[in-house]
Structure formats: structure tokens, C-alpha cells
Amino acid sequence: EMMLLLWLCVGAVAADWHTCDPLVPSVCGLPFPNNFWLSGGSLNFSSDTLPVDSTGQRIDVKAGGWVDGGLDGFGASGPIQTYFPALNTDNLPHWWNVERSMEDDCPSLLLNAATGERVPHWVELDHASDHKYPDGYERTLLVWPAVRLEDATTYIVAFRQLSNTQGQPVPTTSAFAALRDGHITSDPAIESRRSLYTTTIFPTLAKAGVASATLTLAWDFTVMSTTAQTGRMMSMREDAFARTSGGIDYVVVKKTDKPQRNVARRIDGEMRAPWYLNQGEAGQGARLVLDPTNPNRAVNNGEKWIPFVVMIPEAVANGSVVGHPMSYGHGLFGDRTEIFEDFLVEEANTYGYVVFATDWLGMCKEDEVALALMISESLTNFAMVPDRLHQGMLNALLMMRLGSSAVFAADPVMQPLGIRTINSTQRFYFGNSLGGIMGTVYMALSTDVTRGVIVVGGAPFSLLLPRSNDFTPLFDVLKLRYPQPRERMLLFSVIQMLWDRLEPTGYIHHITRDPLPGTPKHHILMHYGLGDAEVTWLGDQFIARSIGAHMFQSNVRERNESLFGFPMLADNATLTDQNFIQGWDFGVPPVPIYDVPAMKKYDTHDYCRRSAVAQKQMHRFLATGVVANECGGPCTH
Numbered sequence: 001e002m003m004l005l006l007w008l009c010v011g012a013v014a015a016d017w018h019t020c021d022p023l024v025p026s027v028c029g030l031p032f033p034n035n036f037w038l039s040g041g042s043l044n045f046s047s048d049t050l051p052v053d054s055t056g057q058r059i060d061v062k063a064g065g066w067v068d069g070g071l072d073g074f075g076a077s078g079p080i081q082t083y084f085p086a087l088n089t090d091n092l093p094h095w096w097n098v099e100r101s102m103e104d105d106c107p108s109l110l111l112n113a114a115t116g117e118r119v120p121h122w123v124e125l126d127h128a129s130d131h132k133y134p135d136g137y138e139r140t141l142l143v144w145p146a147v148r149l150e151d152a153t154t155y156i157v158a159f160r161q162l163s164n165t166q167g168q169p170v171p172t173t174s175a176f177a178a179l180r181d182g183h184i185t186s187d188p189a190i191e192s193r194r195s196l197y198t199t200t201i202f203p204t205l206a207k208a209g210v211a212s213a214t215l216t217l218a219w220d221f222t223v224m225s226t227t228a229q230t231g232r233m234m235s236m237r238e239d240a241f242a243r244t245s246g247g248i249d250y251v252v253v254k255k256t257d258k259p260q261r262n263v264a265r266r267i268d269g270e271m272r273a274p275w276y277l278n279q280g281e282a283g284q285g286a287r288l289v290l291d292p293t294n295p296n297r298a299v300n301n302g303e304k305w306i307p308f309v310v311m312i313p314e315a316v317a318n319g320s321v322v323g324h325p326m327s328y329g330h331g332l333f334g335d336r337t338e339i340f341e342d343f344l345v346e347e348a349n350t351y352g353y354v355v356f357a358t359d360w361l362g363m364c365k366e367d368e369v370a371l372a373l374m375i376s377e378s379l380t381n382f383a384m385v386p387d388r389l390h391q392g393m394l395n396a397l398l399m400m401r402l403g404s405s406a407v408f409a410a411d412p413v414m415q416p417l418g419i420r421t422i423n424s425t426q427r428f429y430f431g432n433s434l435g436g437i438m439g440t441v442y443m444a445l446s447t448d449v450t451r452g453v454i455v456v457g458g459a460p461f462s463l464l465l466p467r468s469n470d471f472t473p474l475f476d477v478l479k480l481r482y483p484q485p486r487e488r489m490l491l492f493s494v495i496q497m498l499w500d501r502l503e504p505t506g507y508i509h510h511i512t513r514d515p516l517p518g519t520p521k522h523h524i525l526m527h528y529g530l531g532d533a534e535v536t537w538l539g540d541q542f543i544a545r546s547i548g549a550h551m552f553q554s555n556v557r558e559r560n561e562s563l564f565g566f567p568m569l570a571d572n573a574t575l576t577d578q579n580f581i582q583g584w585d586f587g588v589p590p591v592p593i594y595d596v597p598a599m600k601k602y603d604t605h606d607y608c609r610r611s612a613v614a615q616k617q618m619h620r621f622l623a624t625g626v627v628a629n630e631c632g633g634p635c636t637h
Contacts, residue, residue, distance in 0.1 A: 018036070018037065018039075018044055018045070018046070018189070019045075019046050019048045019049050020048075020049065020189075021034060021036045021037075021175075021189065021219075022173070022174075022175035022187065022189050022190060023036075023173060023175050023176050023217060023219060024082055024083050024173065024217075025173060025175070026083060026138075026486075027083055027140075027486045027487065027490070028048070028049055028050075029045070029049050029050055029051070029487070029490045029494075030081055030082050030083055030140075030486070030490065031080070031081060031082040031157070031217070031219050032074075032080070032081050032082075032490060032493050032494075033074030033075065033080065033221035033493065034074075034219055034220075034221050035154070035196075035219070035220050035221050035222055036189070036193070036219070037049070038073065038074075038221070038222055041072045042067070042068070042071075042072060043061075043066055043067050043071050043072075043073075044067065045061060045066070045067070046061060046067075047059055047060055047061050049061075050490070050491070050494060051482050051484065051487035051488065051490060051491065053481040053482055054480065054481055054482070054483060055481075057378065059378075059379050059380050059494075060380045063380050064379070064380040064381070064382060064383060064498075065383045065498060066494065066497065066498070068295075069295050070228055070231070070294075070295030070296040071224055071228050071497060072152075072224050072225050072228050073152065073221075073222040073223050073224030073225065073228065074221050074222065074223060074224060074497060075223070075224070075460070075493065075496045075497045075500050075505060076145075076148050076149040076150070076151065076223045076224075076229075076500065076505050076506070077144075077145060077148055077149070077459060077460040077462075077463075077496070077500070077505040077542070078142070078143060078144050078145050078460070078462070078463075078493070078496075079142040079143060079144055079462055079463070079489075079492065079493055079496075080110070080142070080143035080144075080145075080157055080221075080493075081140050081141065081142055081143070081489060081490060081493055082140075082141050082143075082157075082159075082217060083138065083139075083140055083141060083486060084141060084159070084162060084164075084170045084216070084217075085138070085164065085170070085171075086164040086165045086166065087125065087139075087141060087162060087164060087165075087170060088162075088163050088164055088165050088167075089123060089124070089125060089141075091107055091163075092106070092107055092108050092123045093106060093108065093120075093121065093122045093123060094122050094123065094124065094593070095122045095124070095144075095538055095561065095593075096559055096560070096561035096562065096593075097122075097561070097562055097564075098120050098121070098122050098146045098562065098564035098565065099120070099562055099564045101118070101119075101120050101121045101122065101146070102118055102120055104209060107159060107160055107161055107162055108121065108123055108143065108157075108158070108159055109156070109157070109158040109159075109160075109205070109208065109210060110143065110145065110155060110156070110157055111155060111156045111158070111204060111205070111208055112150075112153060112154075112155060113153075113154040113155060113156050113200065113201075113204055113220055114153065114154065116204055116207050116208055118208070119145055119146075119147070119149065119155065120145070120146035120147060120545075120564065120565060121143055121144060121145050121146050122143075122144050122146060123141060123142065123143050123144070124141075124142050124144070124593075124594065124595060125139040125140070125141055125142070125594075126139045126140040126141075126142060126466075126485060126486075126489050126595060127139070127592075127594035127595055127596055128466045128475070128485070128488075128489070128594075128595050128596060129479065129485040129488075130594075130596065132479070133485075137485055138485070138486055139485070139486075140485065140486045140489040140490070142489070142595070143157065144463060144542075145542075146542065146545055146564065146565060147542070147545045147546045147565065148505065148508055148509055148542075148546035149223050150223060150509075151223055151224065151225055151226045151229070151509075152222070152223060152224070152225045152226070153222065153223050154220055154221070154222045154223075155220060155221060155222075155223070156201055156204055156205065156218060156219070156220045157218065157219055157220070157221070158201075158205055158210060158215060158217070158218035159215070159216045159217050159218070160210060160214040160215050160216055161214055161216070162216045170216055172215075172216050172217065173217070175187070175189070175190050176215075176216075176217050176218070178190050179193070179194060179197045180197075180202075180212050180213070180215055196220070197218075200220070201218055201219075201220055202218075205218065224497070224500070227296050228296055228501075229500050229501055229505075229506035229507075230501070230506055230507065230510070230516065231294075231296030231297060232288060232290070232296055232297065232298045232390060232501060233298075233390055233393065233394075233445065233501070233502060234445075234516060234517070235291075235296075235297040235298050235299075236274075236276050236298045236390060236391075236394050237394065237397060237445060238518075239274065239298075239299075239300055240273070240274040240276075240300075240394055240397075240398065241401075241447075243274045243300070244273075244274065244398065244401070247405065247407060248271050248272065248273070248398060248401060248402040248405070249271065249272040250269055250270065250271040250272070250308075250402060250408070251269060251270050251305075252267060252268075252269045252411075252413050253268045253269055253270060253307075254267075254268040255267050255268075255413055256268075257416060259340070260340065260345065261342075261345070262313055262314050262315075262345045262346060262348075262349040263311055263312070263313060263314065263340070263345055263349075264312045264313060264314045264316070264317030264318070264416045264417070265310075265312045265317065265413075265416040266309065266310070266311060266312075266340070267309065267310040267312070267413060267414070268307070268308075268309050269307070269308050269309070269310070270305040270306060270307050270308065271305070271306050271308055271398065271399065271402050272303050272304075272305055272306075273303065273304060273305075273306045273394065273395055273398050274300050274302075274303055274394075275300070275301050275302050275303055275304040275391070276288055276289055276298045276299070276300060276301055276390065276391055276394070277289065277301065277387065277388065277391050278301065280304055281366075282361075282366045282367045282369075282370040282384075282388065283370050283384070284370055284373060284374050284377070284378070284381040284384055285381070285384070286370075286384045286387060286388050287383060287384065287387050288387045288390055288391075289301045298390065306358055306395050306398075306399075307336065307358065307359070308336060308356055308357065308358045308399055308402075309336045309337060309339060309356065309357055310354065310355070310356040310403070310414075311339045311340060311344075311345065311348065311354070311355045311356070312354055312414065312416060312421050313345065313348045313349035313352070313353070313354070314349055315349045315350070315352065316348075316349075316352055316353075316354055316421050317415075317416045317417050317419065317421055318417055318419065319417075319419045321349075321350075321351065321352035322352050322423050323352050323353065323354040323421045323422055323423060324352060324353060324354065324422070324423055324424070324425075324426045324427065324428060325353075325354050325356070325400065325403045325404045325422055325424055325427050325428070326348070326353040326354065326355045326356070326427075326428040326429070326430055327356060327357065327396060327399060327400045327403070327427075327428070327429050327430070327442070327449065328344070328355050328356070328357045328429075328430050328431065328435065329357070329360065329396070329429070329430070329431030329432070329434065329435020329436065329438055329439045329442065330357060330359070330360060330364070330431075330432075330433075330434065330435050331432055331433035331434050331435060332363060332433060332434040332470055332534075333363065333364065333365055333367070333368045334364065334365060334434070335359050335364055335365045335366075336357035336358055336359050337357075338357070339355045339356070339357050343609055343610045344609075347615050350615075351615070351619040351623075353428065353430075354403070354414075354421055354422050355430075356399055356403045357396075357399070358392070358395040358396055358399050359392065359395075360389065360392045360393075360396075360434060360435070360438055361388045361389065361391050361392030361395065362384075362385050362386065362387070362388035362389030362390075362391075362392050362502075363385065363389065363392075363434055363438075364392070367385075367388065370384065371384075371385060371474075372474060372477070375474050375477050375478055375481075376477050376481070379491065379495070382495055382498060383498055385498075385499070386498050386499050386501050386502045386503070389438070389502040389503075390501070390502050392438075393438065393441060393442065393445065393502060396442055397442070397445060397446060397447075397448075400427060400429075400446065400448045400449060401448060403422070404422065404424040404427050404448060405424075406424075408422070409421075409422040409424065426622070426623065427448050427449045427450075428449060428451060428452065428453075428622045429442055429443060429446065429449045429451075429452030429453070430452065430453050430455075430618070431452070431453075431454060431455065431457065432455045432456060432609050433455075433456055433457070433534065433535055433605065435457075436454040436455050436456050436457025436458070436526075436535070437457045437458060437459065437461075437464075437503065437504060437535070437539075438503075439452055439453075439454045439457060439524075440454055440457060440459070440504040440507060440508050440511065440524065440543055441502060441503065441504060441506075441507045443511050443522045443524050444507035444508065444510040444511045444515075444516060444519070444522065445507070445510075445516065445519065446519075446522070447518065447519055447520065449522070450520055450521070450522050450523065451522070451523055451524070451525075451621065451622050451625060452522065452524050452525075452622075453524065453525045453526075453527070453618045453621065453622065454524050454525070454526045454527070454540075454543075455526075455527045455528075455608050455609050455614075456527065456528055456529065456532055456534070456535045456537075456540070456605055456608060456609075457504070457526065457535065457539070457540060457543065458504075458528075458535045458536060458537070458538070458539020458540045458542070458543065459503060459504035459505055459508065459539050459542055459543050460496055460499070460500075460503065460504070460505045460539070460542075461495075461496065461499050461503055462492035462493060462495070462496040462499075463536065463538060463539050463542065464535055464536055464539050465492070466492075466595040466596065466597075467536040467538075467591075467595055467596065467597055467598075468533070468534050468535065468536070468597055469533045469534055469597040469598075469600045469603065470534050472597060478491070504543055508543050508546050508547055509546060509547070511523075511524060511547050511579070512547055512548070512579060513547070513548065523577055523578060523579050523625065524547070524549075524579055524580075525579075525580050525581075525582070525617070525618060525621045525622075525627060526540055526543065526544055526549060526579075526580065526581040526582065527581075527582050527583075527584065527608040527609075527614055527618075528540040528541075528581070528582075528583050528584070528608065529583070529584045529585075529586055529604035529605070529607050529608050530556060530558045530583065530584065530585050530586065530588070530590070530591070530604065531558075531586060531588035531589065531590070531591060531598055531602050531603065531604040532591070532598065532603065532604050532605050533591075533597050533598035533599065533600050533602070533603035533604075533605060534603060534605040535605065536591065537558070537583065540581060541563075541581070544566065544579070544581035545565040545566065547579045548567070548578075548579060549566065549578075549579040549580055549581040550566065550567045550568070550569050550575055550578055550579065550580050550581075550627075551563065551566040551567070551568055551569065551580070551581050551582070551583075552568070552569050552570075552571050552582070552629050553568045553569065553570055553571055554571050554629070554631075554633045554634045555581075555582070555583050555634070555635075556583045556584065556585035556634050556635060556636065557583075558590045558591060559590050559593070566581070571629045571632065571633055572629070574626050574627060574628045575626070575627045576624075576625050576626050576627075577625040578627070580621070580627040582614075582617065582627075582635060583635065584604075584607065584608055584611065584614065584635045584636070584637065585634065585635065585636045585637075586604045586607050586636075586637050587636065587637070588602035588604055589602055607637070611637065613630045613631055613635065613637075614630075614635075616630050617630040
């Protein structure tokens with residue numbers, strides 16, 4: 001009792017004891033995520049918890065939206081991070097043997113705290129700074145859930161019987177040893193959670209067959225609620241749909257007949273859409289306008305004319321094929337005009353797609369400069385990215401409502417040869433790269449489209465970015481600002497929490513298994529290519545496992561990985577109205593096993609979308625819901 005009183009008194013005078021967790025004293029913000037920084041359903045870490053940049057600037061966690069911004073937990077996709085000196089990971093699960101994480105003697109554990117159920121996962125040591133430190137450096141250990149974690153659910157992370165590269169046991173920190181071995185201290189950062197360990201963490205691990213005496217480290221964290229992740233977007237969708245229930249106003253700015261081969265007409269237009277941002281242009285100050293009483297609800301801030309573009313193929317215009325409306329998602333820092341790339345024009349002309357697109361605000365061409373400035377100047381302003389993505393997503397949803405409407409179909413501008421070109425009995429989504437990433441969000445939110453094709457997408461961004469050649473220039477800037485590798489990697493987990501509000505992590509479980517309110521079930525077909533140097537296929541597989549996607553037994557492998565967690569389908573079988581993932585081997589060298597990009601000269605990022613076999617499989621799925629192995633075995637080219 002005297003010791004309890006002592007640490008309470010110490011805590012009263014040392015108000016900053018929540019700044020750093022002594023469980024990993026060498027890095028202030030580790031381990032992360034961590035309920036050490038969750039109190040009363042709100043995050044309570046401080047700006048001092050996060051890294052300082054090379055100029056001495058700190059991230060403002062309140063102005064940035066992490067604290068007092070509606071977040072009531074942590075991300076559902078990781079990375080979970082900690083640090084062990086000179087760790088040997090040979091006996092731990094990796095992306096090529098995820099099943100190791102489910103074995104009784106696995107040294108790493110990720111458990112549902114309520115049920116004790118093991119969660120499949122894989123680990124890796126950070127290698128993103130190998131170019132600067134070729135002889136090695138203190139590497140963060142990253143733990144990646146192999147499937148999306150559940151909302152509002154607490155998980156226990158544990159490590160046991162670890163060894164270092166010299167074959168010696170990894171030492172336990174004094175703080176964790178005090179909790180494990182029952183040594184009372186005067187440190188409130190330890191004593192405040194002793195009861196948690198003795199009543200919950202250690203007993204749950206014991207039921208899983210893990211004795212506390214064998215533990216090197218253990219802690220818990222809670223995933224944020226569904227409302228914290230989707231509340232802003234859902235409030236925007238419902239409000240905007242109500243405001244446009246009588247139709248969406250639009251104007252045709254320009255029509256161009258036969259601008260290129262196989263295109264009958266290009267239409268550039270603008271639609272009047274409800275607007276929820278505080279400013280009309282890209283910039284570090286761009287934010288959603290929020291309900292002052294509810295940070296998870298966005299409120300309307302007027303209207304704005306949104307540019308769009310439509311492509312009517314020749315075969316649809318002359319009645320050779322029936323035209324169905326297709327919403328297209330463009331790539332990183334691209335724009336809506338990507339729909340006129342030759343591969344898509346030919347595909348639309350062959351299969352009958354009237355394709356339209358808006359820009360993915362937040363990560364489109366007009367955002368590139370603002371985003372680069374944010375990374376180089378102040379990560380406090382990172383919310384500009386997910387906030388603008390909200391508006392970009394809403395614009396895409398509204399464009400499908402407009403494009404598939406009877407008024408739009410009847411407009412003479414949509415009938416270059418006097419023939420109606422849009423049949424809205426079927427409506428499709430197709431996205432590549434960023435359009436594939438954001439397409440999974442679209443396919444969780446759309447009330448108009450129930451089948452979509454996601455090509456070279458993936459999640460979470462914190463997994464994708466270090467492995468992407470596209471991110472390398474911006475990553476180099478980040479490395480200059482935050483030169484300490486372990487601190488820099490922490491930023492990916494912290495940033496990911498804001499991104500979850502408008503990236504696949506926050507939405508993929510709503511595609512089929514648990515639809516959002518007022519939203520139908522959806523199904524998606526996913527394509528990825530081995531050797532992708534821009535969006536790692538590990539991100540595709542994370543999404544696919546999380547939505548229960550099936551895979552053909554002959555699916556290609558990069559390094560003889562086990563393809564854990566996929567229901568396998570015989571090559572001569574078909575599947576109807578289910579989620580599916582298909583890999584393609586284009587004969588390039590395998591990607592690195594670490595978190596660094598593949599070689600750009602072997603990049604296969606654009607290959608899937610241009611494959612005639614992939615396009616055939618895609619159309620059959622969109623038109624009928626049926627997936628067949630159009631390759632007849634492994635898809636190799």
C-alpha cells in the first residue's frame with residue numbers, strides 16, 4: 001500500500017509519465033500501437049512521444065488530429081512495432097511462411113484478448129535504410145497482421161524465447177521484468193498497469209500455452225471503432241445523397257468526336273457536388289469541416305463544380321456492343337484523363353464499357369506539390385491527405401449516380417450516332433494502382449455498383465510505401481528530416497491511423513462480410529503481378545485474406561511462399577459471386593524479401609491491365625459474377 005501511494009504521488013508530480021513507455025526505453029514511441037497511450041476511449045500520447053525532425057520541429061498531435069480528433073483506438077492493419085537488439089528472426093514467421101505464426105511454439109504471438117484466438121501474422125526487420133548503413137543498424141521489428149484486425153477489439157502482442165544473432169537470449173527490459181516477475185517499483189508507467197498484466201495479459205497468454213516466465217515482452221492495444229474509421233465518410237455520403245436526391249446538375253464543357261482510335265466521343269464536363277472541405281484547392285491547410293460536437297461527422301460547406309470526363313467507345317456508339325457505365329480509378333498523382341490510355345480504350349471498345357472518371361482528390365496530380373511540401377515541412381498537416389481523399393471518394397460515388405442516371409443517358413451528347421449508349425442495368429468499377437487501392441474503399445461504399453475489379457491495389461499504405469519506387473523521392477526527404485531509422489519507422493504507424501479513415505484498412509471488411517448501413521454486399525476480383533516495383537503484391541494478399549478471397553490452386557508464387565489463408569479452387573472449376581484474387585508471373589526476377597523496392601527496370605506494375613487474358617477474366621466476372629481460370633493453369637506470360 002505504501003508503494004502504491006508512492007507511485008501515485010510520483011505520478012501526480014510527474015505529469016508527463018505517459019510520454020514514453022519504459023517497456024522499450026531505447027525508443028520513446030515503442031512499442032506501438034499500445035494501450036499505454038489509450039485512456040477513457042481516447043488517445044493520450046503527446047507530441048513529445050513522437051520523433052523530432054532534424055530542425056527540432058515536433059509533430060503537433062492535437063492540431064494534427066491524433067489526440068482529441070475522434071480516434072478511440074489504433075489501426076487495424078499495423079505495423080505493430082517494437083525493438084530487440086540484434087534480433088535473429090530465423091525462427092519467426094515471415095511473409096513466405098505465415099502459417100508459422102499459428103504454430104504452438106511460435107516465438108511471436110498476436111492474440112484476440114477476449115477470445116484468446118491466435119491471429120496470423122508475419123514479421124520483418126526494417127531494411128529501408130540499408131543504402132545509408134550498409135553494415136547494418138538498429139532495426140525496428142515490424143509485425144504485420146496477415147488479416148485485418150477487428151474493430152473495437154483488444155489484442156495482445158507477445159514475444160518469447162527470442163535469441164540474437166550471436167545465439168544468446170534477448171534480454172528483457174527492466175520495466176517488463178518488473179511486471180513479469182512481480183517486482184514493485186516507484187514508476188507509475190509500470191505500476192499503473194500491473195493489474196492489467198496480472199488479471200488479463202498473463203492469464204490470456206497462459207491459456208494459449210505461454211508461461212509468463214518465458215516472455216521477453218508483451219503488451220496490448222485496442223483497434224479503433226467503426227465510427228472512428230468510417231463516420232466522416234458515411235456522414236458525407238448520406239448527406240450528399242440526400243442533397244442530390246432530385247438529380248445532380250452538370251454541364252458539358254467540351255465534346256470531341258473521334259479524338260483517337262476506337263473512341264467515338266470524348267466529353268469533358270462538370271457536375272455540381274456537395275463540398276465538405278474548408279477550401280477548394282489542394283494545400284497543407286485543407287481539412288474536412290467537422291461537426292464541433294462530433295469529430296467523426298463531416299458537415300457540408302457548400303457546393304463545388306467537379307470536373308469529369310467520359311469516354312464513349314466506337315463499338316458502343318454504333319450499337320455493336322451494349323454499353324454499361326464503368327467508373328474508373330486512376331493511378332498515383334494521375335488524373336481522370338487516364339481513361340484514354342490505349343489499353344483501356346481497346347478494352348472498353350471490345351467489351352462495351354462507357355467509362356467515366358473524376359480525380360482522386362488527395363493523391364491526384366493537383367495534390368503532388370502540396371503533399372511533397374507537407375512531407376518536407378510539417379507532418380502535423382498529414383490530415384490534408386485523408387481529408388481530401390474523402391471528398392475525392394464522394395465525387396466518384398456521385399459520378400456513378402450521375403453517369404448511370406436516366407437523364408444523363410438520354411442527353412443527346414451521350415449519343416454520338418443517335419443511339420443510346422448507356423445501359424445501366426449493370427454498373428462496374430475498375431481501378432489500377434491508386435485506383436485499385438482506393439477502389440476497395442469505393443466497393444465498400446457504393447450503393448450503385450456491386451462488382452468491381454481491383455488491379456495492383458493493396459493495403460495498408462504503411463506496408464506499400466517503403467516497397468514502392470514511386471515513394472522513393474519522398475521517402476528520401478523523410479529520411480533527411482528524420483535520420484534515425486527506428487524513429488522514422490514509427491511515423492508510418494502513427495500516420496496510418498489517420499489514413500485508415502479513407503484507405504482500404506478502414507473499409508475492406510465492409511465489402512462483403514459486414515456491409516455498411518444502407519449498403520449492399522459487393523464482390524471484387526483482384527489481379528496482381530509478381531515483380532511489381534510500385535505496389536507490392538503483399539498488400540493485395542492482405543486485402544484478399546481479409547475479405548475471404550479465393551485463389552486457384554495453380555496461383556503463381558514469387559519465392560515458393562505458402563499462400564497461407566486462401567481457400568483454394570481447382571483450376572477447372574468456376575466460382576460465382578465470391579471474392580477472388582489472381583496472380584500473374586511475367587518472368588522477372590523476384591522482389592527483395594525486405595521492405596525495399598524491387599528493381600524499376602523489371603517493374604511489372606502495368607502488365608496485368610494490358611493482358612488480354614486478364615481482361616477476358618475481368619469482363620466475365622463483371623458481366624456474370626463468374627470467375628474462371630482463363631489461363632488454364634498458372635498465369636504466366
